[in-house]
Amino acid sequence: MKHLLLGFLMLFVQFSFGQTTSTYQYDGNGNMIADSYNGIGFIQYDIDNRPIAIYKTNGTKIEHSYDVSGERVRKFDGTANTYYIQGADGQTEAIANDDPTKTVFNIDKIGRAERQGSAWVRSYYLKDHLGSIRMTLADNGSIISYDDYYPFGLYMPGRSGRMGDAAGRYKFTGKERDAETGFDYFGARYYDSRIARWMAVDPLAEKYPGWSPYNYCANNPYKYIDYDGRDFWERISNFITGKGWRDDNIEENFAEEDWNNATPQLAEEFNISEENVEYRTESNIAGHYTTIKDDKATIVMTKGGYEKLDEKNIDNSRNSMSHEVSHFSEGKEKLEIIDTDYKERIKSELKAISNQKKHSSWINTTSTYKQNTNNYEQSWINDESLIKNLEKLLKKGN
DSSP states (O other): OOEEEETEEEEEEEEEEEEEEEEEETTTTTTTEEEEGGGGEEEEETTTTTTEEETTTTTEEEEEEEETSOOOOOOOOESEEEEEEEOOOOOOEEESSSSGOOEEOOTTTEEEEEETTTTTEEEEEEEETTOOOOEEEETTTTTTEEEEEETTSSSEEEEEETTTOOOOOHHHHHHHHTTTOOOOOOSSOOETTTOOOOOOOOOOGOOOOOOOOTGGGGGGTTEEESSSSSSSEEESSOGGGGEEEESOOHHHHHHTOOOHHHHHHHHHHOOOOGGEEEHHHHHHOOOOOOEEETTEEEEEHHHHHIIIIIOOHHHOOOOOHHHHHHHTHHHHHHHHHHHHHHHHHHHHHHHHHHHHHHHHHGGGGGHHHHHHHHHHHHHHHHHHHHHHHHHHHHHHHO
């Protein structure tokens, strides 16, 4: 790949695909304005760096229109218009064109209802963990289309089948792949899966100064998804719900007091599975705890614990998590014993406190947190001493 910067207005980038060398051109804002590999001679952008006209080398002109929020509401492919109807959440709920008898409705992200004349034909999606549509099925279970993708979204040759599926426009991570260009429309930007790069600079580029502003999901497409072309997220629940993706930046989640997303991230630092940790919005409990739920050990982090015990401090919370991980590692059977045997409970607590003081986060915890932990440790030491004294008295009495 060769780069050549001419003045301040144009950047030429050459890629070699086998025996073919292709040229990409960029304007002063970092927007791709030409793509010889894809037969695009020039792309015109609006003031918000969104493409509004694409001129192909075969003479075709493609037009895009957007609403005030920046969502695409119209596409002209050179012969016909496509109109997009948005729901309250900004997601596309229906697609129409110049022929009103060919409207397509999304069915809560699990499929579509396509109008064919006077009838409505339903079909359903089978998705992978990233939300990519791998197969589309008819009402009777027959296969309408299927696709396998390379990690960054390019079709795998010989492993896709259309079978006349003209309405099958949603592909990699559930985004629309424009047939006219091959680009995926994400919202804030368009993505080219062939080179695993965006057509425009990341609107949040300052958030990740160590990454190229054209990179896709920190070059980790197996783990992350880009929901709207601006930032990458990690899956924490079923994609079908349309929710369950979190910002991968745990520090920002703490700054925003987003404990729901921060909790599984903390657990991940200790190699604890999401299914073994949960967040509860209990404000009256000034601490975290480990319990048995659904017949398995579960670490519970609470709002009150984050706010009162951890002082909304990420290292305090890391240290609290190390304490609970000590209990968790003892296993379900030992936790059941601890619930009924106070002497075993004391041993478990003193062991957990010892472990958290050895954890690397301890040195960065606040002075108040350290003092509270020391006081907590002393209370268990006092109870241990009291029980020993009582046992001695009982022996003397016998």
